[in-house]
Amino acid sequence: MKKIHVVMLVCIAAAIAVLLGFMGNVTTYETIQSAKEKQGKIVTVIAKLDTATLYYDPVKNPNYLTFEAIDSLGDRMKVAYYYEKPYDMEKSERVVLKGKMENNVFEIRKKDGILVKCPSKYKDDMEAAQKNLDVTTK
């Protein structure tokens, strides 16, 4: 076997090892129910924000945000986030939350733990456009 083949095999093996290591680190998508069953484990939950429960007061503490989220099965959970409130969060169609359930509160301790998905950001969402059209014509 040529040297170059040895090098190739070593590199490819390293790449595969890295990828396997990565697969060991991925989180899984959970429902609120199953997230509650996996207390303390970092998971990802796709849910809808209950706007009425959103609490953020930059005067008191600009690094603390709480709200409640509801998933598609109708379950509800409290969420705590320790950074600023993402812009336009109230208008989100859904939020992707990455964190862990502790004492029945979903704790998000990484800045990128909330991904806000707005219906009309960057894209051609017909529903938002339609709504906009209805407003402009009224």
Next chain:
Amino acid sequence: MKYIGEHLLPGQIGHFFIVLSLVASLVATFAFYFASKQNILEVKKSWLKFARIAFLLESISVLAVFVLLYYIISHHLFEYKYAWQHSDKQLQLEYLLSCFWEGQEGSFLLWSFWHCVLGWILIWKAKDWEAGVMTVVSFAQFCLATMTLGIYFFGHKVGSNPFALLRNEMDAPIFANANYLEFVKDGNGLNALLQNYWMVIHPPILFLGFASVLIPFAFAFAGLMSKKHDWIKPALPWASFSAAALGLGIMLGAMWAYESLNFGGYWAWDPVENASLVPWLTLVAGLHTNLIYKHSGYSLRATYFFYIISFVFILYSTFLTRSGILGDASVHAFTDLGMNWQLLLFILVFLLPAAWLFLKQYKTIPSIKKEEHTWSREFWMFVGSLVLCLSGFVIISITSLPAFNRTVEHFRFLQKIFKNAFAQPDDAEFTHNQIQVFVAIIIGLLTGAVQFLKYKNTPKSFIGKKFWLPVFISLIVALLIIFVGKVHYSAKGIGFMIAIHLAVFSSVYAIVGNISYISFVLKGKLKSAGGSVAHLGFGLIILGILISSGKKKIISWNKTGIAVFKKTAQEDPAENTTLFKGIKTDMHKYMVTYTGDKFDSSDRKRYYEIDFSPKNGSKGFKVYPNIIKNNKGDGFSPNPDAKHFLTKDIFVYITSFKDDERENDTTTFRNTEINAGDTAYFNNGFIVMKKANINPDSKKHLLQANETGIFLDMEVISKEGGKYIAAPGLAIKSTNEVRLIYDTVLAQNLILSFNKVIDAKTGKIEIGVKENDSLTSLLTLKVLEFPMIKLLWLGVIIMVVGLIMSIIHRVKSKPSKV
């Protein structure tokens, strides 16, 4: 029904040109193909002539569509959905072009436009390879033309027509009126984030990069079709060009992210970024194996593989970013245009024939049986290419997680194995960083060292002083950077910190190695130094990334003392500080004040003036982060601002804000009688009255000459434990002329007054307490310090310059004889 006020002509002409471009590119594909297969010179020439005419028609069509769409947008013809959806009347002229690439159709057009430009350069320069290469280019143009077609084919939507009319695309009752246009007064507008000057130039350069990756692929494909392999020479400057254009396009995107997005950085390993980085990595790998083959005869097969896979990755990234698959994994929100199958097909029509031809001809592609010498340049260059390529594969595999989930959804047996869909890891950025730092180490070392080796074999005597001197210098420089510059990124553990230290050495070595190669080996002859200059730039990029990210510092540390949870090495989230208008706030080395804001009607942004005064008394500066109302939906978008110093950037953005709206100010003062030492309560805590001071020095400025002042010394203690000093006062001129001097505790929305002395003997006084919901303007800031970020941008410029130098060198030195 006859509608009133519509301008249908531009759309009809536009659609005609879309169809024409589709037909012309298909004709060009066949004509170029026949020309490439033809051996009789006369016949070949006539086919070529015919093909060029078809490609000319195609180019004119693409240009016409471009111009017409621009006409529609710039004239605000909102009867067209594209104009209505992506622009509005207030938009500044310079952003009208950005409307183009906000939508998918416009960006496909842009891509197509660059193929035309590159196509004509090929027709002009590629000589014998013209027919074969242009077959592929024309076919790519055909595929892109289908993307803007907008017809239904057996129930499947094929393409999305940029000239579609609003009334045909949407279902709303107003379209029952013939005069519906009177109601559609304005468009939806351009996304606020795209209203940034980087966004005017980043997409065109990036798409030039995308388009240029096709050319090495086309050469390789033409080579496989004709079983001739001498395309390797004319393809080389094209690959260099592609590395420059795509690299610049990616980094302009990073610049845009840094300047206008608020994740506080230039790179976040977002799927959209990864998807354009990966083709660049494989293309650069191909560029190097291409050089190996040119000089030593090795690595031809690898070159084929890299060039093919690079373009396939471009197509795959198009699929990933436009199919909506990344929806829950990326900050960018992409939707499904309903064209997923078409996008998938786009990949397959290039991948399958290329893969099939490559495998079929694998045995006939020349390769050298003899092993490379260990001390040969080609051996180590190949190792570098391999590492780059695998790094790309790892990145794209991680990025493809959502696509993997989607695949599982389609197959029941896979669903049984993978019950839960996979989501991003807890620390998504670190996932990439911990892998790629090792790639940076290896590539940096190879970049610095390998040029000192010779092709075929390097005599032992050659690896002498010239080789070791740069190593020695780099070691000293790297140690200085690490220990004097304090690059100690320990948040991810000691292992990662050591890896970063190694990478600092390795990137410094890439810089020093190439400088000394240029000065000692090339004797300063810059003409042929393009490659070394590009490597030097690459080294600077890596060093800039390591220092600016490794030493990135959040300085808007919250000091209110409110600990939400215990600080650990990994988690310290108190990154935001709230500023009240006009109140100096302590931040790192500065006293920071939010002094005011101003609305600029020309760009519809509200600029906030933030004053930074260094505590050591040196000259301060002001930054102007802004907020733009997002016309799509009714939210807001922040735009950061940065103060640029030579060695660092102070980067500021507004994370939340509140206007000074006192419309709800219905609360009144609540009066309380109180003695020294007593406490009074308010909703969020209590107030301790300590004593009264007469004419204290600190308050003299509030008094007029003939007034006597009595000020209270009070302490406000909030439930959260915050302590604030308050000193409301009375200014007495005479018994009839008493003036109240209020004091406010902004952080607690409190206004305090000292109303009167009730009993001078007992010290009983009356104070007023007013609590207010919206007391004042405030904003929350995040401030970051990026040291040495200029190295990164400088590196990008040098790398691009180096690549251009090498293109010029190759084109000049070799009048492309084939």
